Amino acid sequence: MADDAEGWDLSDGLGEPPVPGLEGPLQEQQESPGPTERPGDDSGSHPRAENVEQPEPDEKEKDGKGYDDLRRVLGQQTVHNNFYASVDASGAAFGFGTAATPGLAPGSVAPSEIDKALRFYLGPQPCFDEAFGKLESEHIVVLTGQDNSGRAAGSFALLRKITGGGAGLRSLSPANSLADLAASRDIKAGQAYVILDYVGETHVDAVQAFGIKRxxxxxxxxxxxxVITAAEDTRRRLALRDYCVPWHTPDPLELFHHCTQLPSAPDVPSDLPAELLERVKELRRPADVVAAATGLADGPDVALKALTDSDRELVRNWFHKEPPAGDLLPLAALAFLEGVPERTFEQHSVQLSAHVRDWEQTGELPAAEADGAATTARRGVVFRQTRARWKEQAVGLVRTERRAGPGQDPSRSERRIVFHSPRIRELAIAELHDLYGYELWYPLRQWLSGLSLVDDLDVRAEVARGVALLARHALVEVDENLLRTWAGGITSQRVTTALTLQFMCDDPHLAPQALNVALGWADRKGPERAITSAMALTGRLGSLYRLEALNWLWFLTHRGERMAFAARRSLVLLLQTAEREPDRAVFMLRYVRTRIAGTPRRSTxxxxxxxxxxxxxxxxQLEGTGPLPAALLSGIPDGARHLGSLWTSVLLSVCRRRAVGALCRTLVALRDEPQGADVVCHLGEAMHAEMSPRQWDALRKDLPTALNHPEYAIPGARELAHVLLGSLSN
Known part of the structure; x- marks a missing residue:
């Protein structure tokens, strides 16, 4: 194996925790010798652990259908503008590999990202000085407080001040165990570390206290x-109590004036409108205060207009009018079914009304009625909201539009009900959570669970988006009442759960929680939940926490056949979504090369x-039928070296015939590429560097024979095969 693969540190110095009862994803188990790898054997057989129950064929078929659904949704995300949140949201991310918040994804944090995060920074007092003193004495401090209170920027400011900006800054995974991080002894000298939105400690206080001291x-x-940032309740954990500093936001007006007095700030009139300052005083997020200050470049009137949250006021006014159930329930349904065809929406909205009516039979009052008389009046009418009434009662909140579904001909466009802006959907879910109790959410949860069973993937994808938005306000309820049950359910429910965790990553504060939830199902929670975990570790979640996702998926490939099947499909999906991100694709190819180099020959x-x-x-490829290796060879620098190493590894294995077939399909796909011959030449050189004479002789015989197959006997493919073999012979 090439030198860049050998000895590559898969733990990244993070001290990955072992799986309880097993050696964990980072430590290979002691395997008994497997069968000899014979070049002519293509049976696809493989060593199987004793006493492992093999899945029924229909189970794997259903799991495969789930992955097809997941691939379809992730493909739509990649192709359709790569939007993961509303365009004006601070948490918006573009592409699978982009993190909106510096340090959200584990790895090195560039100085330029820190400079940008601290451009308008003002440290809140006295908590900043208190945290600095604790960091100076203990070398570790935990900033606890509410989300969006500036904890992340505070951690960067503290580390920059104490190191003078000369040390490298590295973000660690929020799911790390601090005790295991200490035991790993991989802390580098003179390094600054940050863990944002920490969720990883599972040890009891006594063990935790000892580990943190170490x-x-x-x-x-x-x-x-x-420096660690964490939720407020972290202070109640005895082991962390001595390291915690309660964090709060700076005074809004102080921060506003600080931003306007910077040399780079726009010219500010001496007499700012009093209404503008009053609006600033009400702001709670430092990011909003900074936005107000920088918005003065367009004039005070424009800045004041930007501070007026018209969407929030519109939604609050609508809910504070105490809408009757006939108006409330369709809006609640739309919060979880935005953008589906109108006919589909009405069908499921009626079902929500039926769930509420069934709940009323228990004697409780309906979700949106004030007295028993209203209940009587509503009996016998399941769905009173006509389309005309909908437009009248929800004016300003919703609208209808005509469009075709993904991949459909424009002539098949349908009416769809959508919110006027993505932000209104989020605000509507927030108001539903804040204003209504069990009498609404119990039937609503039953309704959502029913939707997780339907065959319509578009419906389940929208349910997942809505539940992810709800998790911003009720994470524990979402996890306990929905996700935990769905994760162990049928295929459609597991796909819905995996998509929910993907969409939770739109919020940088929820992304660590999504990772924590997914990893909690990876081991000893049953095959269904392990498969759900594997599905969730693809896409956006797998992109943010790429090393952790790869470690756990690789671990699952060594479990029972059904879980291994799912883990391999997830690895494929991870590479498919990385096609347009060279750094992530190369990272994954190097990871696989390193894993192969670390496994003994003739072993399980x-x-x-x-x-x-x-x-x-x-x-x-994720979109289309072209072979992914051809796209990676053409579009990724140094892709030939990594793929050549992988092909060389399998040429004398039981998978040899499949590998030769994949190589033929790649040559066919490259025949029309302008640089196809050069790409194939580089691939051959990479394979030659690692190929033994026995492998070369086998490929020299097998490749021309395989190209005689009608599927590959296409003009140009044989010529590229000669280029490949010529590079190998040289």
Whole structure:
């Protein structure tokens, strides 16, 4: 294996926790020797652990259908503008690999990102000085407080001040165990570390306290520092109590004046409107205050207009009128079914009304009625909201539009009901959560669970988006009452759960929670939940926490066949979504190369690794039927070296025939590329660097024979095969 793969640190210095009862995703289990890898054997057989129940064929077929659904939704996300949130939202992200918040994705944080985050920074007092003192003495501090209170920027400011800006800053995974991080002894000297929105500790207080003390000593010995941001309830954990500093936002007016007095600030009139300052005083998020200050470049009137949250006022006014159930329930339904065809929306909206009516039979009052008389008046009418009434009662909140579904001909466009803006949907869910109790949410949860069972993928995708928005306000209820049940349910429910965790990553404060939820199902929670975990670790979640996702998916490839099947499909999906992101694709290819290099030949672990590898080589592009390796060879710098190494690894395995077939399909796809010959030449050179004489002789015989197959006997493909073999022979 090439030198860049050998010895590559898969733990990234993060001290990954082992899985309870097993050696965990980062430590290979002691495998018994497997069968000899014979070049002529293409049976696809592989070593299986004893006493592992093999899945029924229909179970794997259903799991495969779930992955087809997941691939379809992730493909739509990648192609349709890559929007993951409303365009004007601070949490919007473009593309799978983009993190809106510096340090959200584990890895090095560039100085330019820190400069941008601290451009308008004003440290709140006295908590900033208190945190600095604790960091100076203990080398570790935990900033606790509400989301959007500036904790992340505060952590960067503290680390920059204490290191003078000369140390590198590295973000660690929020799911790390602090005790295991201390035990790993991978803390680098003179390094600054940050963990944003920490969720990872699972040890009891006594063990945790000992581990954190060791971590503090390790940091002090290396001259390194660690700042953690966490929720307010972290202060109640005895082991962390001595390291916590309650964090709060700076005074809004002080921050506003600080921003306007910076040299880079726009010219500010001496007599700002009093209404503008009053609006600023009401702001609670530092980011909103900074936006108000920078908005003065367009004039005070424009800044004042921007501060007037018309969407919020519109939604609040609508709810404060105490709408009757006939108006409330359709709006609640739309919050979880925005954009589906109108006929589909009406069908499911009626079902929500039926759930509420069934709940009324218990003697409780309806969700939106004031007295029993109103209940009687409503009996016998399931759905009173006509389309005309809808436009009249929800004016300003919703509208109808005509458009076709994804991949449909424009002539098949349908009427669809949507909110006037993405923000209104989020605000409507917030008001539903804040104003209504069990009498609404109990039937609403039943209704959502019913929708998670339907075959319509577009409906389930919108349910997932709505539930992800609800998780911003009721994460515990969403997890306990919906996700935990769906994760162990049928295929459609598991896909809905995985999509919900993907959409939760739109909110940088929910992304660590989504990771924590997904990893909680990866082991000893049953095959269904393990498969749900594997599905969730693709797409946006797998992009943000790429090393952690790869470690756990690789671990699952060594479990029972059904879980291994799902994990391999997830690995393929991760690589498919990385096609347009060279850095992430190369990271994943290097990861697989390193894993193969670390497994002994003729072992069970080697067979698992090669089965996963050949599926990557056989993969198609996320959108279309073209082979993915051809796209990676053409579009990713140094892709030939990594893919050549993977092909070489499987040429003398039980997967050899499949590998040769994948190579033929790649040559066919490259025949029309302008630089196809050069790409194939580089691929051959990469394979030659690692190929043994026995492998070369086998490929020299197999490749021309395979190209005689009608599927591959296409003009140009054989010529590229000669280029490849010529590069190998040289």
């Amino acid at each position: 971590l503090s000593e390790e940091l002090q010995g290396k001259g390194s520092y660690l 672990a080697r067979s698992h690794a090669l089965r996963a590898t050949v599926q990557l080589l056989e993969a198609h």
